[in-house]
Amino acid sequence: MALPAYADPLERIWYYTYHAICITIFVFLIAPILIVMPLSFNAEPYFTFTEKMLTLDPDGYSLRWYDLLLTFGMSAPDLPRDGTWWSDVWQNATWVKAAKNSIIIGFWSTIVATVLGTLAALGLSRPEMPYRRLIMAILISPMIVPIIIIATGLFFYYSDPCAPLGWVGIDLNCGRLTSTYTGVILAHATLGIPFVIITVTATLIGFDQSLSRAAASLGASPQRTFFKIILPLILPGVVSGALFAFVTSFDEVVAVLFIAGPEQQTIPRQMWNGIREAISPAILSVATILVLISICLLATVEVLRRRSERLRGVTPQ
Known part of the structure; x- marks a missing residue:
């Protein structure tokens, strides 16, 4: 909003002060991302800007850390990059396997969270629903309760001998944690359901x-009414909630540390291992890729929000 011509000196001072505060907050929030992204192109194995990078010398920049995401863990990374090499990448590369796990777990946990969260939101939106506030508070509690408490509870529940399917256990032969994809998917779905409920309810x-x-007066069944009328109108909110659930799953590391086994290593878990065991700037490359993915998802959410407002007859802001 432009400053009106009739503004007095005090209003002008507040106008410029307000904009300065907003710019300061924006820089404070965006600065870590602005630092990580150029550092991912560092030609040297450092987490700081080198002299060549500061002088914009092309020799100071490289894609070696992005290439390392493909070659790390391969059985024969130096072979010609033909079909055999790419097959080796797909089967053995550590970061690629972590990415596949993140996508698999994120996809199925998003499906579960979206279905259950949408059903819960439909029930909570009905005025005759008893104890709506209490039920809503319970369902969104995973957003409020510290994640480490939830992860600890999930670990002890999944590792209980009476727990279904034995989702988490201790291998007595080697003493390591074993788990199944089902347990990790349900844990991530638990964390994603509150985002779906809030988005669909809104x-x-x-x-x-x-x-x-x-529709009911014209003889449509409840199922037909839902799929032909309700769902198309609330679909932008459902998709937005699904995207938030996917991002929550894709970014989750605490629950994975507690309940995931070696076969369910995700990208955040692999980044954690990389920071703890062998610090490598390849982590910055992964962080840059995740930032770009997040930007794309946020842009999608904004497009869906505007479409939802147009469907409801509200002028997009």
């Missing part, structure tokens, strides 16, 4: 319930 606030009653 979308249902602007939903015209008279449309459902009109």
Whole structure:
């Protein structure tokens, strides 16, 4: 909003002070990202800017750390990069396997969280639902309770002999933690459900319930009403909630540390291992890729938000 011509000196001072505060907060929030991204192109194995980088010398920049994401863990990284080499990357590269695990776990946990969260939001949006506030508080509690408490509880529940399917256990032969994808997926779904509930519930606030009653008066079954009327109108909110659930799963490391076995190593877990065991600037390359993915997801959420507002007859802001 532009400063009006009739503004007095005090209003002008506040106008410029307000903008200076906003810029300062923005720089404070974005500075870590602005530092990580150029450092991922460092030609040297350092986490600081070298003299060549500061002078914009091309020799100071390299893609070696992005290349390391493909070659680390390979059985024969020096062979010609043909089909056999790429097959080796797909099967043996440590970061590639972590990325596959993150995508698999994130996809299925998003499906579970979206289905259960949408059903819960539909029930909580009905005025005749008893104890709505209490149930809502319980369902969104994973957002409030510290994640380490949730991860600890999940670990002891999954490792209990009476727990179904034996999702987490201790291998008595080697003394290491063993787990299944099912346990990790359900744990991530638990963390993603609150985001779906909040997003879908916010979308249902602007939903015209008279449309459902009109469909029922015309003989439509509840299932047909949902899939033909309700779901298309709330779909932007459902997809937005699914994206938030996916990002939550893709970024989660504490629960993975507690309940995931060696076969379920995700990208955040691999980054944790890299920082703790062998510090490598390849972590900065992964962080840069994750930032770009997050930007794409946030842009998608914004597009869906504007589409949802247009469907509800609200002017996008």
